[in-house]
Amino acid sequence: MSTPIDLGRPVSGDVIDLILEDHRRFEALMRQLRDSSSDRDAVRKALSALHVAHAEAEEKHVYPKLRRKDAITEHEAEHGEEEHAEGHEAMLKVLELKGTDTQAFDDAVEELATALNHHLTEEELTILNPARDEVGEQVRAxxxxxxxxxxxxxxxxxxxxxxxxxxxxxxxxxEGLLDDEDDEE
Structure with a gap:
């Protein structure tokens, strides 16, 4: 990935800590994306890369393993994937805008922030907390x-x-992950 923004390159660690580190990166990148004096184009590209890489790694490795360990239910894993899809959709709207100094950009960033903040909070409560309780240190490593x-x-x-x-x-x-925006509300 060619971004001047450091996204971290961990190679090991407790998966919960690694996920939380990324969550804090998401929050920092969102602050930068809202800041009109930042290089918003570079920030949105970095945020997009982190969002996709993080989601793909969770869906490919973390969610299936936590399901096998009965730390989370199938519904919780599927809901996490739906929220990743909603985040990707909101991210795409931010990426597709030409300029970064318009009301349309600010509106798209607000929509992305809403989707992302909701997912981070819910994942920390319903996926990471059970993983702490139900999965041993060696498996998390x-x-x-x-x-x-x-x-x-x-x-x-x-x-x-x-x-x-x-x-x-x-x-x-x-896959039907983006069918109804209001089905969970």
């Missing part, structure tokens, strides 16, 4: 290596490119 490896692989593959985010959103629509 093994999962940390798998998560970090996949995350870095995704970043190296330019996973946050607008074309890739479009593809991911299209696939999510086909």
């Amino acid at each position: 093994e999962l940390g290596v798998a998560f970090a490896t996949e995350r870095n692989k995704q970043l190296d593959a330019d996973c946050g490119s607008i074309d890739n985010v479009r593809r991911i959103v299209r696939e999510a629509e086909q």
Whole structure:
């Protein structure tokens, strides 16, 4: 990924700590994206890369392992994937805007912030807390290596490119992950 913004390149650690580190990165990048004096174009590209890499690593390694360990239910894993899809969709709207100094951009950033903040909070409460209680340190460490490896692989593959985010959103629509915005409310 060619971004001047440091997204971190962990190679190991407790998966819960690694996920939380990314959550704090999301929050910092969102603050920068709201700041009209920042390089908003670079920030949105970095945020997109982190969002996709993080989601792909969770969906490929973390959620399935936590389900097998009965730390989370199938519904919780599916709901996390739906929220990732909603975040990708909101991220795509931010990426597709030409300028970063318009009301449309600010509105798209607000929509992204809403989706992202909701997901971070819910994931920390309903997925990470049970993982702390139900999954041993060794498994969390093994999962940390798998998560970090996949995350870095995704970043190296330019996973946050607008074309890739479009593809991911299209696939999510086909899988029914983006059917009804109001079905959970």
